[in-house]
Amino acid sequence: MTRFTKLAGAVSGLAIMLGATWAQAEVLFWSTQARPVEEAQAMRDNVLKGFEGGVDYQPNEDGPWLTRLQAELEAGSGSIGVLGGLHGSFSAMNPDDLVDLDDLGVVSSSETYNTLAKLGTDHLQYVPWMQASYIMAANKQALQYLPAGADINALSYDQLIEWTANVEAATGEKKFGFPAGEKGLKHRFFQGYLYPSYTNGVVRTFASDEAVVAWEKFRELWSHTNPASTNFANMQEQLLNGDAWIVFDHTSRLAQAFNERPDDFVAFPAPAGPKGRGFMPVLVGMAIPRTAPDLDAAKALVSYMLKPETQIATLKATNFFPVVNVELPADVPPAVKAAGDAVAIMSASPDANPGLLPAGLGDKGGDFSRVYVDTFERIILAGQDIRSVLDDQKAVLAKIMQDSGAPCWAPDAPSEGACPVE
Amino acid sequence: MTPVTTAAPRAATKAPARRVYAASVLLLSVWVLGPIYLLFVNTLSSPEAVNSFPKSFIPQFDLGSLAFFAKFDGMLAALGNSVIVAAMTMVMSIAIGAPAGYALSRFEFRGKELFRLLILLTRAFPLPLLALPLAVLFIRTGLDDTTFGLALVHTTLAIPFAVLITFSLFSGIPIELEEAAWTLGCTRLTAFTKVVLPLILPGITASAIFAFVISWNEVFAAAVLTIENRTLTAFLLQKLGDAPIHLKFAGGFILVTPALIFIFAVRKYLFAMWGIANR
Secondary structure, three states: OHHHHHHHHHHHHHHHHHHOOOOOOOEEEEEOOOOOHHHHHHHHHHHOOOOOOOEEEEEOOHHHHHHHHHHHHHHOOOOEEEEEEEHHHHHOOOHHHEOOOHHHOOOOOOHHHHHHOOOOOOOOOOEEEEEEEEEEEEEHHHHHHOOOOOOHHHOEHHHHHHHHHHHHHHHOOOOEEOOOOOOOOHHHHHHHHHHHHHHOOOOOOOOOHHHHHHHHHHHHHHOOEOHHHHHOOOHHHHHHHOOOOEEEEEHHHOHHHHHHOOOOEEEEOOOEEOOEEEEOEEEEEEEOEOOOOOHHHHHHHHHHHOOHHHHHHHHHHHOOEEOOOOOOOOOOOHHHHHHHHHHHHHHHOOOEEEOOOOOOOHHHHHHHHHHHHHHHHHHHHOOOOHHHHHHHHHHHHHHHHHHHOOOOOOOOOOOOOOOOOO | OHHHHHOOOOOOOOHHHHHHHHHHHHHHHHHHHHHHHHHHHHHOOOHHHHHOOOOOOOOOOOOHHHHHHHOOOOHHHHHHHHHHHHHHHHHHHHHHHHHHHHHHHHOOOOOHHHHHHHHHHOOOOOHHHHHHHHHHHHHHHOOOOOHHHHHHHHHHHHHHHHHHHHHHHHHHOOHHHHHHHHHOOOOHHHHHHHHHHHHHHHHHHHHHHHHHHHHHHOOHHHHHHOOOOOOHHHHHHHHHOOOOHHHHHHHHHHHHHHHHHHHHHOHHHHHHHHHHHOO
């Protein structure tokens, strides 16, 4: 037993030595964003170092993030100082659990965002922190197969389908990549891109005849899509390893491809349908839970994060764009440059049809997205009849809207009370 | 892996049988070593090589991915916490599990069947379900964010294994051995410490290894119940999910290596246990 005892002794000695070196009293920044190791490290080293008093930046998966927060709220005391999360994460919370932030005097430069951040109350529940969007990206090898006369910065869905078909004809491989994996953000494509582009709505027009056309088109696109897409979640990986040449994804989930091989890829706007070029922002915010141990330090950290220089540092660290007006420096990473240009062209295009994030769904946000994912799986993966699937799912969606009482958001026409599914 | 050590070929065995035996040994080894080798190769490859295809099976000894983790804040502290929690889990699960295993194997008592069922039931509830009430309780009692609190949770997870393993071990040791010791002047306690304990030490080691691995691999409770005192798994795994693929490999390598070293260090006792079990 001696060797084992020795080993145990050595191990526990090492452990005690390592465990003893802990600093305390920093503000705990509990975030679901900037989770990839490199981004988390950049947040600590380049963004948060400048904050007096120190910040302990801890990114987490959504599950532990929420569970921990709920536990602290229920126990009535906690260690989380500042929360970082998507608009959807905050809108699922009880606004009473978040400290009102009106007196901070810092807000984003977008009135729309500031209104969203009130979560339906009269006070600011979270402060917009950074934003992003979804765009398209392609390997430059694919450009030669663009349909004749197509402008990559003003593609239509028909041209995109033709393009992917050309690539398949030329290479013998399906090279369109779609983040349809378990962790992929496919539902945002349907909610913010496909539906607005074809039906000028998301909820009202869910089962309309235009929606049937939209799904037919997507089915066509899917026939040229890499079938392994049901495993894809970060399209930068498939861009880099060549499994996909043309992809759709979140800007920060494409960033690594542009940063590693900036000369090999192009970023461009999402395609347009009959009802315009639908696209959707991603909004990330910061909030302070009512159990924050040091309210003043937490508020100071939120203010610090909205300073122009911090916002630029955040942009470089995470590839998420500022929410306040800042002058972008010349030395931004290639991914930021590429994505920034694509988003700018997208929002400035004459047929732009910007949508808003789903709002007012409360804790039904997950169920809402589930409807679109289920519809996708039934129509595209299981090959069921489009009309009957939409009629089925319509009832589910209508119930979610009824239960949450959420009014319509753009591009759906405004509603009195809960947004109806027509 | 057990058949490997037990099915020793007899001298009389014909060549085809030996070939089947060799093939199954090879298959089992590749089954275990293949993925670990790939992990190793990709950890020591540059990001470009990891993303390229076809893949090389010879590492290029590019230390970029590992160097990234070397300067990652809090890595060492998290490693230390993992070791502390795993060690406490080992000690506590044996201290609680072994007497329970002894009692189950040696004594008849009311509710024995129910007790055995209850022990298994501790594994019936998924941790994500238990984590919220546990965290609330821990915050209220001050156990929150301590390695001891987390070790308690991991001990609960490890106890069923400790009880079941020690139960079968004690059952394998004839009570006559103890009775003989009693007739020779031992008390119940000294008979246990002088006769039974040496015989089952290897088994205890085995359940300690189980406890260690369970604690080492557990993520959800560690992520919710600790903040400053993160374990390595919680610390890395939370971040690896969205990491670029070459860092996923490196992170996986860092998570696997200490557990492998530990198991390698105690393998002697493990093999000894199989000797007992096969008697």
